[in-house]
Amino acid sequence: MDLQIKNLLKTFDGFVALDRITLNVEEREFVCLLGPSGCGKTTLLRIIAGLMPYDAGELLMGGRDLGAIPARDRGFGIVFQSYSLFPNMTVAQNIGYGLKIRKAPRDRIAARVGELLDLIKLPKVADRYPWQLSGGQQQRVALARALAVDPSLILLDEPLSALDARVRADLRTEIRDVQRRLGIPTIMVTHDQEEALTLADKVVCMNHGLIEQVGTPQDLYLRPRTRFVADFMGSSNLLPTAWVRETMPHLMPGRPDGAESAFEACVRPERIAVTPAPDAEGRVIDLTFLGNIRRLRLSWRGRELLAETNRDPGVEPGAAVDVSVAADACAWVRA
Amino acid sequence: MTAPSLTLTDKARPRRASRPLDERLLFGACVLVPVVALVLFFLLPLATIVWRSFTEEAGGIGVANYLALFRTPGILRATGNSLLVGTATTAVCLVLGFAVAYAAQRTRVSGKRFVAAALSLPLLAPSLVLGLGLIFLLGRNGLVSNLLGIRLNIYGFPGLLIANVLYALPQAVLIIQAALRQSDARYYDAAEVMGATRLQQFLGITLPNVRFGLLSAGFVVFTVTITDFGNAVTIGGDFSVLATEIYNQVTGQMKFGIGAAVGILLLLPTGIAVYIERVAAQRQFGTASESALPPVPDRLPMRDIPLFLVTMTLALSITAVVATVVFASVVRLWPYRLDFTTKHYSITLSGGYDPLWTSLGVSAATAGIGTVLLFALVLGLRRMPPGLAKAVYLLAVLPVGVPGLVLGLSYIFAFNLAGTPLHMLYGTALLLALCNFYHYHTQGFLTMVTGMRAVPAALEEAAGCLGGGVLRVLGDVVVPVMIPTLLSVFFFLFMRSMVTLSAIIFLVSPSTNLAAVTVMRLDEAGFVSQAAAFSTCIMAAVAAAALAMRGALALAGRRKAA
Numbered sequence: 001m002d003l004q005i006k007n008l009l010k011t012f013d014g015f016v017a018l019d020r021i022t023l024n025v026e027e028r029e030f031v032c033l034l035g036p037s038g039c040g041k042t043t044l045l046r047i048i049a050g051l052m053p054y055d056a057g058e059l060l061m062g063g064r065d066l067g068a069i070p071a072r073d074r075g076f077g078i079v080f081q082s083y084s085l086f087p088n089m090t091v092a093q094n095i096g097y098g099l100k101i102r103k104a105p106r107d108r109i110a111a112r113v114g115e116l117l118d119l120i121k122l123p124k125v126a127d128r129y130p131w132q133l134s135g136g137q138q139q140r141v142a143l144a145r146a147l148a149v150d151p152s153l154i155l156l157d158e159p160l161s162a163l164d165a166r167v168r169a170d171l172r173t174e175i176r177d178v179q180r181r182l183g184i185p186t187i188m189v190t191h192d193q194e195e196a197l198t199l200a201d202k203v204v205c206m207n208h209g210l211i212e213q214v215g216t217p218q219d220l221y222l223r224p225r226t227r228f229v230a231d232f233m234g235s236s237n238l239l240p241t242a243w244v245r246e247t248m249p250h251l252m253p254g255r256p257d258g259a260e261s262a263f264e265a266c267v268r269p270e271r272i273a274v275t276p277a278p279d280a281e282g283r284v285i286d287l288t289f290l291g292n293i294r295r296l297r298l299s300w301r302g303r304e305l306l307a308e309t310n311r312d313p314g315v316e317p318g319a320a321v322d323v324s325v326a327a328d329a330c331a332w333v334r335a
Numbered sequence: 336m337t338a339p340s341l342t343l344t345d346k347a348r349p350r351r352a353s354r355p356l357d358e359r360l361l362f363g364a365c366v367l368v369p370v371v372a373l374v375l376f377f378l379l380p381l382a383t384i385v386w387r388s389f390t391e392e393a394g395g396i397g398v399a400n401y402l403a404l405f406r407t408p409g410i411l412r413a414t415g416n417s418l419l420v421g422t423a424t425t426a427v428c429l430v431l432g433f434a435v436a437y438a439a440q441r442t443r444v445s446g447k448r449f450v451a452a453a454l455s456l457p458l459l460a461p462s463l464v465l466g467l468g469l470i471f472l473l474g475r476n477g478l479v480s481n482l483l484g485i486r487l488n489i490y491g492f493p494g495l496l497i498a499n500v501l502y503a504l505p506q507a508v509l510i511i512q513a514a515l516r517q518s519d520a521r522y523y524d525a526a527e528v529m530g531a532t533r534l535q536q537f538l539g540i541t542l543p544n545v546r547f548g549l550l551s552a553g554f555v556v557f558t559v560t561i562t563d564f565g566n567a568v569t570i571g572g573d574f575s576v577l578a579t580e581i582y583n584q585v586t587g588q589m590k591f592g593i594g595a596a597v598g599i600l601l602l603l604p605t606g607i608a609v610y611i612e613r614v615a616a617q618r619q620f621g622t623a624s625e626s627a628l629p630p631v632p633d634r635l636p637m638r639d640i641p642l643f644l645v646t647m648t649l650a651l652s653i654t655a656v657v658a659t660v661v662f663a664s665v666v667r668l669w670p671y672r673l674d675f676t677t678k679h680y681s682i683t684l685s686g687g688y689d690p691l692w693t694s695l696g697v698s699a700a701t702a703g704i705g706t707v708l709l710f711a712l713v714l715g716l717r718r719m720p721p722g723l724a725k726a727v728y729l730l731a732v733l734p735v736g737v738p739g740l741v742l743g744l745s746y747i748f749a750f751n752l753a754g755t756p757l758h759m760l761y762g763t764a765l766l767l768a769l770c771n772f773y774h775y776h777t778q779g780f781l782t783m784v785t786g787m788r789a790v791p792a793a794l795e796e797a798a799g800c801l802g803g804g805v806l807r808v809l810g811d812v813v814v815p816v817m818i819p820t821l822l823s824v825f826f827f828l829f830m831r832s833m834v835t836l837s838a839i840i841f842l843v844s845p846s847t848n849l850a851a852v853t854v855m856r857l858d859e860a861g862f863v864s865q866a867a868a869f870s871t872c873i874m875a876a877v878a879a880a881a882l883a884m885r886g887a888l889a890l891a892g893r894r895k896a897a
């Protein structure tokens with residue numbers, strides 16, 4: 001089943017938290033809501049879950065209007081950032097809670113709990129209490145609990161943000177695997193762009209209650225449409241039109257029509273080619289070694305540029321370098 | 336204590352390797368003095384009562400006193416009655432207390448502030464004021480009997496039950512409310528999305544998560560009830576209970592051994608309560624997170640209307656009972672002749688208002704000594720090695736497990752021994768003050784510990800690094816931050832000390848009579864209107880102290896903001 005959100009409006013005492021959001025989530029699709037703190041991601045997720053009313057717009061699940069259906073009858077699964085396991089129940093009781101509510105027979109609950117514990121690779125913790133689990137384990141159990149009732153949609157609100165980097169990376173792939181296998185449409189909130197890029201079929205980049213851009217991870221990274229998206233998804237060089245016209249005229253044909261200040265060129269650092277040349281115009285300001293890549297700060301034709309390369313560029317700070325950008329390496333973004 | 340340290344501070348010091356000597360001396364003394372006092376005035380009496388309970392009348396050591404309990408019919412009956420009234424009070428308090436706490440914490444029922452204010456009334460008065468008020472309202476010569484022309488009999492079990500419920504309810508509410516606060520909105524969000532109805536959420540999440548709070552509240556109510564003295568004397572009638580029976584055995588028949596044995600048995604329920612509280616604290620520790628989102632109170636007419644009716648009825652009942660006492664104290668003959676008079680305010684009992692002044696003095700001493708000792712203890716504890724600090728901490732929280740009745744008894748055993756140096760204290764107001772302080776030691780100590788946590792260690796260190804001596808740092812950093820806490824502890828000790836009866840009932844002498852005891856004596860002697868007048872004076876004093884505390888706290892807050 002697919003989820004359609006049309007012109008969803010949500011205000012808090014006059015403050016517009018969601019400004020007429022329109023979004024589709026297809027069957028089997030993994031959607032990431034990405035954006036800075038306070039942009040309305042959680043609000044959108046809670047409205048979809050039915051935990052919060054909205055002011056105007058439409059919410060359709062498989063064509064059926066969700067507006068009048070209370071959260072408890074929507075049949076979704078939800079996982080929060082942390083600590084939402086019921087502290088008074090064991091892991092098995094937590095996972096089986098939704099089924100118990102639905103009056104499933106005891107042996108079926110037990111079987112399902114066992115199955116899910118295997119799925120999340122924690123077969124031995126059934127009788128522990130939440131406080132006896134690590135943060136990562138708690139989140140796995142929370143995921144299993146959401147999956148137990150065969151939800152028609154899974155909602156994840158920053159499920160990984162309270163975990164440390166290693167556990168986060170492991171769990172990320174696990175969530176992705178499980179979602180692929182079960183084919184349940186999933187919406188995950190995150191403000192970690194790397195997480196969004198690695199997990200999502202579709203990334204929804206939000207800012208101030210508005211959707212800036214929706215697209216595949218590649219779309220958002222390679223073809224950002226706004227300055228905000230370009231900036232938020234990784235680092236980039238944002239170059240004003242006048243400067244580009246003067247220094248890199250070969251990039252101009254791709255520019256949409258519009259006022260001089262309406263668009264800027266976005267060039268990702270790894271698309272800037274740097275070659276040492278004795279009497280070239282560019283100068284290396286400094287060089288940072290980041291393991292797999294090296295980052296160079298350059299000064300070139302009156303601007304400072306950021307370049308990245310995964311080979312040793314063979315230059316020292318102060319060295320003269322030639323700078324070139326391929327015609328297809330630039331995306332024009334709305335400023 | 337401060338003068339010698341000052342001179343030491345001013346002396347040129349050798350290079351500071353670890354802590355300077357003066358600092359170590361000061362903080363050592365900070366811990367040592369309160370700990371020695373704890374040992375002398377808490378551990379020693381407790382040990383004495385244990386010892387006495389095993390000392391047989393003939394002089395040998397054995398369990399004869401405990402066996403004698405079973406052969407004393409009065410004690411057996413009183414024990415049965417105490418258990419009965421204790422259990423009934425606990426059951427009623429848990430149900431009502433949960434309703435009030437739930438309404439306050441999880442709903443938007445109106446009138447919450449009024450309910451909270453009404454529930455704090457019993458804390459301002461000695462317990463027997465509630466018994467007194469109930470008699471005025473429902474007694475044989477009470478308002479209701481008079482209006483309906485019947486003769487209600489409130490004395491005995493029913494009256495005691497109601498009075499105990501009114502008295503213990505506020506304490507139950509505080510504990511249950513604290514337990515209800517320990518929750519997270521996301522539990523409910525998750526349950527909602529999983530399909531649980533309101534009722535299922537309540538039964539599956541809310542109730543199980545406050546079960547330790549309920550248990551702990553239950554034990555507190557039970558203990559308060561079976562060791563409370565005031566209501567049993569006032570409204571118990573022929574329904575004899577353990578508290579009054581011990582009092583009779585000890586002060587009436589001089590059966591000290593039996594008194595000691597009962598005292599030891601009374602330690603059991605509180606012991607269990609304290610243990611449960613600790614277990615609960617550990618459990619809670621496992622689940623609490625800093626980023627907890629408190630559940631948002633909401634409206635639900637089906638639940639809120641009955642809750643509103645119950646909480647309002649309770650609040651109005653408590654207010655009515657207390658107000659009746661005040662009103663009855665200023666009318667000629669309650670409830671028959673309601674013309675205004677102040678004649679009941681001239682107390683005919685020998686001593687007149689002296690006990691009130693003694694009470695004020697004792698309470699001020701309790702508060703003063705207590706605040707200084709607790710502050711010193713907590714200050715010193717911060718610098719003790721962790722193992723030692725933990726041991727002292729345990730000792731400091733121990734007094735909560737000892738009911739006032741047992742503490743009072745143990746003081747007789749420890750201090751009424753001619754020939755020992757501590758005998759000097761017996762019968763003095765100072766001993767009363769100390770007894771009150773150790774009765775409420777734990778609550779004061781925990782408040783102080785919490786307050787001290789708010790003193791940023793970094794700030795203290797920064798001031799120290801800037802070259803401030805210990806006393807400078809204390810005066811410039813610690814004390815200013817601690818002022819609200821110090822005020823709270825001071826007034827808490829003062830107010831409890833003004834109204835408590837159960838411990839000091841064993842220790843008062845004609846020259847050091849206390850206000851709460853006087854109310855009891857007046858009531859016993861049949862001067863009920865004078866008892867009401869005296870109670871009103873106590874309540875006025877305590878209410879004034881409460882107001883003074885609020886004012887002082889507001890002032891301290893303003894000064895801080897400025």
Ligand SMILES: Nc1ncnc2c1ncn2[C@@H]1O[C@H](COP(=O)(O)OP(=O)(O)OP(=O)(O)O)[C@@H](O)[C@H]1O
Binds near residue numbers: 036
């Ligand atoms: N109950 C509320 N009442 C008033 N304003 C609210 C409420 N909940 C959220 N907001 C506001 O709505 C905006 C969006 O909040 P939301 O929680 O959706 O942000 P978010 O994108 O999830 O941020 P984060 O990444 O920090 O979790 C914020 O400006 C917030 O202050």
Ligand SMILES: [Mg+2]
Binds near residue numbers: 041042043
């Ligand atoms: Mg959020």
